[in-house]
Amino acid sequence: MKTNQLNLTFSSIPENVSITRLLIASVGAQLDLPLNDIEELKVAVSEAVSNAIIHGYKNNPSHIVYLDLNITGDSLKIVVKDEGCGITDIDQAMQPAFSTDPERMGLGFVFMQSFMDELQVDSTLEVGTTVTMIKHLKQTPIVSH
Secondary structure, three states, rough: OOOOEEEEEOOOHHHHHHHHHHHHHHHHHHHOOOOHHHHHHHHHHHHHHHHHHHHOOOOOOOOOOEEEEEEEOOOEEEEEEOOOOOOHHHHOOOOOOOOOOOOOOHHHHHHHHHOEEEEEEEEEEEEEEEEEEEEEOOOOOOOOO
């Protein structure tokens, strides 16, 4: 089974959200995913990265965000990690419309849950947050003639 792993570290600045969107779109295209799936991946990844920058690091540009992609024959695993303030109550943070920032809609985790097949959020106060998302890849049936 063919595997591929990509690891990216980048400054916690908003401009890097669009770079992660381009990266995941390129990966999705290489995997021959339907356009709708690629769009969903872009939203899920950009929400996770935005959360790290806005909530984890409180928009402090001097920190680093970690993005790891692991592609196997049947799944795409995406891990977004920060070493920020952590999440006080993960269950509450995952509720629709909850946000610690009044300027935000609080739908990031809702989008991640609905667009990915699996979502796991691990967080420790003052240590950071790791968001793990898995998208199952549909196998193309082999047609014999």
